[in-house]
Amino acid sequence: MCGIIAYIGKQKAVPILLEGLKQLEYRGYDSAGISVIQNEKIITLKAVGKVVELQNKIGAQDFLGKIGIAHTRWATHGKPSDRNSHPHGDCESNIFLVHNGIIENYQDLKKILQKKKHKFVSETDSEVLAHLIEEFNKKPASTRGDASSTRGGLDFKKSVLEALKLVRGTYGLAIINKNEPDKIIIARNGSPLILGIGKDEFIVASDASAIVRHTDKVIYLDDGEMAQISADGFEISNIKNKIVSKEISKLNWTLEESKKGGFPHFMLKEIFEQPEVIANGLRGRVEHFLSEDNFPILGGLRPIEKKLRRIKKIIIVACGTSYYSGLVGEYMLEEYAGIPTEVEYASEFRYRKPILDSSTAVVAISQSGETADTLAAIREAKNKGALTLGIVNVVGSTIARETDAGTHTLSGPEIGVASTKAFTTQLVVLVLWTLMLGRQRDMSSVMSKRIAQELKNMPKLIEGILKKSKEIKKIAKKYSYAKDFLYLGRKYNFPIALEGALKIKEISYVHAEGYATGEMKHGPIALIEENFPSIFICPKDSVYEKNISGMQEIKARGGKIIAIATTGDKEIARIADDVIYIPKTLEMLTPFISVIPLQLFAYYFGVAKGYDVDKPRNLAKSVTVE
Numbered sequence: 071m072c073g074i075i076a077y078i079g080k081q082k083a084v085p086i087l088l089e090g091l092k093q094l095e096y097r098g099y100d101s102a103g104i105s106v107i108q109n110e111k112i113i114t115l116k117a118v119g120k121v122v123e124l125q126n127k128i129g130a131q132d133f134l135g136k137i138g139i140a141h142t143r144w145a146t147h148g149k150p151s152d153r154n155s156h157p158h159g160d161c162e163s164n165i166f167l168v169h170n171g172i173i174e175n176y177q178d179l180k181k182i183l184q185k186k187k188h189k190f191v192s193e194t195d196s197e198v199l200a201h202l203i204e205e206f207n208k209k210p211a212s213t214r215g216d217a218s219s220t221r222g223g224l225d226f227k228k229s230v231l232e233a234l235k236l237v238r239g240t241y242g243l244a245i246i247n248k249n250e251p252d253k254i255i256i257a258r259n260g261s262p263l264i265l266g267i268g269k270d271e272f273i274v275a276s277d278a279s280a281i282v283r284h285t286d287k288v289i290y291l292d293d294g295e296m297a298q299i300s301a302d303g304f305e306i307s308n309i310k311n312k313i314v315s316k317e318i319s320k321l322n323w324t325l326e327e328s329k330k331g332g333f334p335h336f337m338l339k340e341i342f343e344q345p346e347v348i349a350n351g352l353r354g355r356v357e358h359f360l361s362e363d364n365f366p367i368l369g370g371l372r373p374i375e376k377k378l379r380r381i382k383k384i385i386i387v388a389c390g391t392s393y394y395s396g397l398v399g400e401y402m403l404e405e406y407a408g409i410p411t412e413v414e415y416a417s418e419f420r421y422r423k424p425i426l427d428s429s430t431a432v433v434a435i436s437q438s439g440e441t442a443d444t445l446a447a448i449r450e451a452k453n454k455g456a457l458t459l460g461i462v463n464v465v466g467s468t469i470a471r472e473t474d475a476g477t478h479t480l481s482g483p484e485i486g487v488a489s490t491k492a493f494t495t496q497l498v499v500l501v502l503w504t505l506m507l508g509r510q511r512d513m514s515s516v517m518s519k520r521i522a523q524e525l526k527n528m529p530k531l532i533e534g535i536l537k538k539s540k541e542i543k544k545i546a547k548k549y550s551y552a553k554d555f556l557y558l559g560r561k562y563n564f565p566i567a568l569e570g571a572l573k574i575k576e577i578s579y580v581h582a583e584g585y586a587t588g589e590m591k592h593g594p595i596a597l598i599e600e601n602f603p604s605i606f607i608c609p610k611d612s613v614y615e616k617n618i619s620g621m622q623e624i625k626a627r628g629g630k631i632i633a634i635a636t637t638g639d640k641e642i643a644r645i646a647d648d649v650i651y652i653p654k655t656l657e658m659l660t661p662f663i664s665v666i667p668l669q670l671f672a673y674y675f676g677v678a679k680g681y682d683v684d685k686p687r688n689l690a691k692s693v694t695v696e
């Protein structure tokens with residue numbers, strides 16, 4: 071995810087900014103850039119790749135400027151390139167800014183600004199903000215002889231305020247202006263921003279890790295707040311330009327802790343990030359399905375819209391956790407879009423003789439976009455003339471580039487090796503694709519709206535489950551004796567049983583098997599003996615009764631049962647030894663919420679055993695070899 075750092079004070083800004091960028095590296099990024107005010111000019115340098123590339127570009131140049139902003143970019147709009155890297159400037163190179171977040175109405179704003187003769191150099195949503203501020207800040211038409219300008223001439227802060235009033239979306243912003251070279255303006259809406267208060271200096275960052283080594287005194291900006299910072303002091307106001315008085319907090323995290331946002335492990339941080347990243351994945355997308363738009367189409371699929379209408383079969387190829395999200399996708403796409411769908415391990419697909427033609431879409435699902443098997447499968451499919459699509463997290467990754475079209479999952483970098491938030495954001499895209507492909511076929515707009523509306527609830531429902539983490543931790547401890555687990559579920563929750571078993575296997579090194587409940591009697595039941603634990607995913611859905619029968623069969627043989635059940639289900643509490651309740655939702659969306667207790671269960675189980683859950687033995691985050 072993108073990172074912001076800004077400095078104003080008595081020291082040279084560039085070394086401090088570069089060091090700050092390095093602290094933000096762990097978040098993952100694909101390019102970096104820096105702007106510094108010096109000799110009444112703004113000097114901007116950018117580089118694709120690591121911060122060290124930027125450092126090499128700077129080389130021996132000694133910049134004396136004491137005010138600057140810098141950014142690590144994780145591409146969302148536009149591929150990683152110097153042009154698309156931040157800081158972004160206006161037409162006159164007076165105003166430069168770094169931005170985290172997404173400006174949803176940037177296309178509309180861009181069109182308006184282009185009519186006013188603004189020239190854009192990047193494909194990003196962020197650049198629009200620099201031009202918008204310029205529009206308010208530039209001298210009035212009468213003094214500039216510029217007939218296109220009707221307003222303007224506001225001071226820097228007011229220009230930012232006016233610009234932000236027109237913006238829809240999220241932002242964490244740090245902005246500098248050559249014409250008011252003694253200040254930085256920062257603003258927040260939905261993207262974190264922290265103001266670090268040092269001795270005669272201020273450091274702003276999107277993340278405490280870039281601040282801790284300078285100061286432990288910080289102010290956390292809230293949504294709708296902005297600050298004007300000079301070397302002597304700062305003033306915080308809200309978007310209505312009313313001064314706000316804020317409490318100074320003490321940072322008591324070490325550098326390592328701050329990178330984890332105060333969580334003991336990245337895995338736990340990423341589990342807890344799910345409401346936020348799911349909301350990110352929905353923003354600006356789900357609205358299509360709620361509006362009166364007849365046949366909504368997602369941006370990344372627009373160029374192939376016609377081809378998608380002709381698709382008669384879908385084959386999903388993926389590995390690991392991504393494969394399991396594909397299995398959930400299979401149920402959705404067949405039930406609601408009416409398209410025959412197969413899911414295949416990418417490593418197998420490439421060695422089979424798949425029957426493909428131009429009416430088949432082969433979809434690669436991959437967090438990293440670099441998994442060698444998935445990439446090879448996509449290349450094979452391409453060679454055979456199939457349409458290739460990607461559901462990928464990392465923008466600019468090989469799979470994202472080599473597929474014909476696709477949708478990014480926008481979950482931000484996932485650092486814990488065991489995948490969590492990547493999985494649920496893949497599900498988001500699969501639901502959106504189901505709606506889109508369904509609407510191109512038989513799905514009614516009433517049905518698509520109903521699903522889209524409930525999909526919007528997922529962040530809230532997940533938040534509710536995360537609040538039960540202590541209860542789940544207790545249950546995980548209770549079963550710490552277990553050397554084997556059986557995970558069982560049916561229909562939409564069969565893939566979740568597989569994913570739950572994979573999670574605990576990955577980080578706790580215990581043997582676990584995921585099975586379709588109905589298949590349990592054909593083999594795994596032989597394993598059941600006194601105290602053998604089975605985890606049943608058993609919400610009140612169309613296969614509830616069948617799950618209960620399976621549960622009884624295990625109970626009769628002395629096995630222990632942990633049930634993931636729907637709130638209010640009292641019957642299950644009579645059979646199961648432990649119950650974790652999840653709220654009611656549409657059957658097809660239950661995987662979003664049933665997987666959360668299983669992620670937490672695996673996490674606490676692994677931690678209780680004393681393992682390094684972020685870096686499990688023998689596993690790699692991205693497997694780029696066959």
Ligand code: G6P
Pocket residue numbers: 389390391392435436437438439440441444487488489689690691692693
């Ligand atoms: C590795 C990781 C898994 C991941 C799988 C697929 O095995 O350890 O967590 O699910 O690769 O990775 P991808 O990046 O293609 O989703």
